[in-house]
Amino acid sequence: MENKLRVLLAHNFYQEPGGEDEVFAAEGRLLEANGHKVIRYTLHNDSIQNCSKFDLAKTLIWNTKAYHDLRMIIQRERPHIAHFHNVFPLISPSAFYASQAEKVPVILTLHNYRLLCSNSLFYRDEAVCEDCLKSTFPVSGVIHGCYRESRVESAGVAAMLSIHRILGSWKKKVSIFIALTDFAKKKFIEGGLPEGKVVVKPNFVEPDPGIGREKVQDYALFVGRLSSEKGLSTLLGAWSELHDRIPLKIVGDGPLASQVRSASSALRGVEWLGRLQKEEVLLAMKQAMFLVFPSVWYEGLPMTIIEAFSVGCPVVGSAIGGVNDLIASGKTGLHFRAGDVEDLVKQVTWVLAHPTQVLEMRREARQEYETHYSSAGNYRNLINIYAQARSEEKGQVFS
Structure with missing residues (x-):
């Protein structure tokens, strides 16, 4: 014993x-x-x-x-x-x-x-x-x-x-x-x-929130502190080019809140939800097509990413520091060059054009959680x- x-x-x-x-x-x-x-x-x-x-x-x-x-x-x-x-x-x-x-x-x-x-x-x-x-x-x-x-x-x-x-x-x-x-x-x-x-x-992540539905809604999700190191300028720059090809929901608060508020008014399809409770965040992840993680610093181990994996939500994340190791590109999500607006647009465009592969990514993301997190x-x-x-x-x- x-x-x-x-x-x-x-x-x-x-x-x-x-x-x-x-x-x-x-x-x-x-x-x-x-x-x-x-x-x-x-x-x-x-x-x-x-x-x-x-x-x-x-x-x-x-x-x-x-x-x-x-x-x-x-x-x-x-x-x-x-x-x-x-x-x-x-x-x-x-x-x-x-x-x-x-x-x-x-x-x-x-x-x-x-x-x-x-x-x-x-x-x-x-x-x-x-x-x-x-x-x-x-x-x-x-x-x-x-x-x-x-x-x-x-x-x-x-x-x-x-x-x-x-x-x-x-x-x-x-x-x-x-x-x-x-x-x-x-x-x-x-x-x-x-x-x-x-x-x-x-x-x-505990308790296990359970995997989201395989039939998800057509929106991308950002969850995090609204600050420069989290890559907000890259995120908003990408959606200024994507327009309303896929809606973006932003969850969080921070020093760049006024910038996000302005963007949500100026850009079609961008919605700022402010700070949400953890249960609400997990529900938003379950329903999202994918999470965007555009951080431009080394990070530690973002709870946001492993929470996304826990509900089977793939992550499109910047290839920098530990984030580069966390996301298996093509399996649990996709990488893009940190701070590169055009590369983020390119990866999001790929996601929109490959729904079958994204469905498999959802299963892989959930498996990654069960194995490691x-x-x-x-x-x-x-x-x-x-x-x-x-x-x-x-x-x-x-x-």
């Missing part, structure tokens, strides 16, 4: 909800559903509003209160594993030191590129940027004010990254890093993380990672 674990799950919530929050919640539910005890420790970025820039800079380097709070929790609950999702900026790397002081192995899920890039995106001035990838001190990120468009705040992030690189916090205090894709793993190793400590485990498979992967961490920490094998 499988031993049951006590797992400390920790996460720093952003002010704007996102995929990382969903994964944190889903993994907690998954562990509990399989009989393990989950102890949650969370902080929320809403508290930053009452924090000076100087105090925030100190906190993101080392949060003394979080360090002591976590040691007290660990002493009381005695978890077997401490699994961290986001620790930036309030929990801070002090959490890893607290866990190690109590001899609890640390797992860190790398949802973005924060350990290598001040803004976590490898994206600046509407283009991919790797200036700080191998830098001990990310000077470029400070010069360009990559964090919150502030050189002062970017200097604080740069200081945090540099101090903990010099101290060896990532290499010495974290037992295993979880990268979401093979592409991300390669980037983190290139940036200096130990290759033997980085494993790949994708996110998952279901909760059952993810649970096995997660438990194996915990076993590896415990084995390395204590010299014993968990079974």
Whole structure:
């Protein structure tokens, strides 16, 4: 019989909800559903509003209160594993030191590129940027004010990254890093993380939403934050050429909302639905002919894509970073060159001309979900990672 674990799950919530929050919640539910005890420790970025820039800079380097709070929790609950999702900026790397002081192995899920890039995106001035990838001190990120468009705040992030690189916090205090894709793993190793400590485990969708109907409606769907790195200019540029050959429904909100609103008024067939609940998003995916994913940055592992796969919706996505690996062109969707309006138009045109092949893509997309992104498979992967961490920490094998 499988031993049951006590797992400390920790996460720093952003002010704007996102995929990382969903994964944190889903993994907690998954562990509990399989009989393990989950102890949650969370902080929320809403508290930053009452924090000076100087105090925030100190906190993101080392949060003394979080360090002591976590040691007290660990002493009381005695978890077997401490699994961290986001620790930036309030929990801070002090959490890893607290866990190690109590001899609890640390797992860190790398949802973005924060350990290598001040803004976590490898994206600046509407283009991919790797200036700080191998830098001990990310000077470029400070010069360009990559964090919150502030050189002062970017200097604080740069200081945090540099101090903990010099101290060896990532290499010495974290037992295993979880990268979401093979592409991300390669980037983190290139940036200096130990290759033997980085494993790949994708996110998952639960509960299983079930496949959509084979007879779908004639519309394309975009779901995501309305921001430049998500490729909104490419998306709208393509539909200005496609006109009303296939309607486009846009779901989401963000800084480019006014631009999307204007486009929905000016372009025939473009409809902006705003932010929807998850159940409404999944229903829209089930009924869509395909999802468009025009991102122009490296992404992590977009929940949007695997949610589309879970309902059997193929994805026409940009061939960049991990997205290029996620979509099997001709099977679960199609690729187009990131930022290339004409190539996106070309791929959409192909989809419209090949309904039989698109129907087969729907089946392939659903199969891809069942094989790689279901909760059952993810649970096995997660438990194996915990076993590896415990084995390395204590010299014993968990079974």
